[in-house]
Amino acid sequence: MGNKFKLLPQLIPLFPENINTFYDVFGGSGVVSTNVVANKTIYNEINLNIVNLYRLFLKYTPEEINERINQYIEEYDLNRQGTDIRQNNPNVKEQRAYYNKNYIKFRKAYNESQQDYLMLYTLTFYSFSNLIRFNQKSQFNMPYGNQCYCDKHYEIIKEWCEALKNKNIIISDKSAFDILENENFESEDFIYLDPPYSNTTAIYNEKRAFGGWTIDDDIKLFALLDRLNEKGIKWGLSNVFRNKGIINHHLIDWSKKYNVIHLNYNYASLGRGNANSDEVYICNYTKEV
Ligand SMILES: C[S@@+](CC[C@H](N)C(=O)[O-])C[C@H]1O[C@@H](n2cnc3c(N)ncnc32)[C@H](O)[C@@H]1O
Known part of the structure; x- marks a missing residue:
């Protein structure tokens, strides 16, 4: 987006x-x-997929969201560092292939339920250009994008939670x-x-x-x-x-x-x-x- x-x-x-x-x-x-x-x-x-993502910020605290994201990262062994090919790292190609495989597994798990928006949210930190896209069956179909969830994202989550709770923002679909x-x-x-x-x-x-x-x-x-x-x-x-x-x-x-x-x-x-x-x-x- x-x-x-x-x-x-x-x-x-x-x-x-x-x-x-x-x-x-x-x-x-x-x-x-x-x-x-x-x-x-x-x-x-x-777009309900986007709106429901934002409803998470009203439902959970930033700490809870961060914890759930980290649980998914651990469970599916998603990368904790970017795997950009231009990095000065001789193993980057292998790492990228490994994390791509894990990302696809995670994406499949989300698509099987299509209901866990925290899972979808986590996917967006790893998808190509952090984009959200669905096919006609409403399945998330963005490929892996070599980035990862990091502190900067946690800060954004905190800002959103705070804004929604303190700034009188109403979510409408x-x-x-x-x-x-x-x-x-x-x-x-x-x-x-x-x-x-x-x-x-x-x-x-x-x-x-x-x-x-x-x-x-x-x-x-x-x-x-x-x-x-x-x-x-x-x-x-x-x-x-x-x-x-x-x-x-x-x-x-x-x-x-x-x-x-x-x-x-x-x-x-x-x-x-x-x-x-x-x-x-x-x-x-x-x-x-
Ligand atoms: C150009 S983007 C908005 C970008 C936004 N200003 C931002 O900074 O992220 C347009 C948005 O309008 C939404 N949209 C498309 N048709 C719509 C409609 N009929 N009513 C409400 N939203 C719609 C799309 O899903 C998309 O998220």
Whole structure:
């Protein structure tokens, strides 16, 4: 799953001040939800596999999560150090083959139940680029990625647990359209939207994984945003005018009614943010930054 982590320092200052309820309607990794200051935050994500992962942070303490992850690492003998081939280690190839085999065994065990989200969470520390992807039978199918669970991850778990418990973050698993159509937004609320990009091939946009995101979805979303604008509700939308040479004409035309900020796109996550892309933030309010 690609995320907005590297863009946060540019993005968050563009959000309105004094937000009552912050709606992160395409929540993904949750990095935006956990970093925004608001009285209340609704983290929403349609993909139940992701949402159920985050529900773990409400259910367990960081210590319990860390302990369970370490139990899995021990039980399946997953690597405690990265097995990147570029390492200066003569045995790295053998090690990689060994840990790859153990990873596949662990992945199979998860897929047999498809219910133990702490197992799925552990898998993401070992999967290729830490990505989450499922096949049509909802089986996790990312290959082994040579990294491993480490202290940095434990810190992230602590941050998430703390944010969910102390920052008044509510986890929701609705369709973004459902929220935009039916929620009773108030003037101090703010809606942030980071939908899948209709012209990218990022993994979270694959049909088999998340139902896909098409230009028709964009058009429907834009119409709902127009309606919210008429009602005086503030929103901000992340998207791309151009990505890998493909120009998003329907977005460019629609955005002319609003404020467009071109972000520094010099960051890379899977399928987005490259020298060929023009990452934008479109909003229906003005703010001096
Ligand atoms: C571009 S990603 C969001 C990334 C997020 N801002 C972050 O920093 O991690 C888009 C997310 O929208 C989710 N999504 C796709 N269709 C959706 C829908 N109809 N309603 C809600 N979420 C949806 C995808 O599963 C994906 O996680």
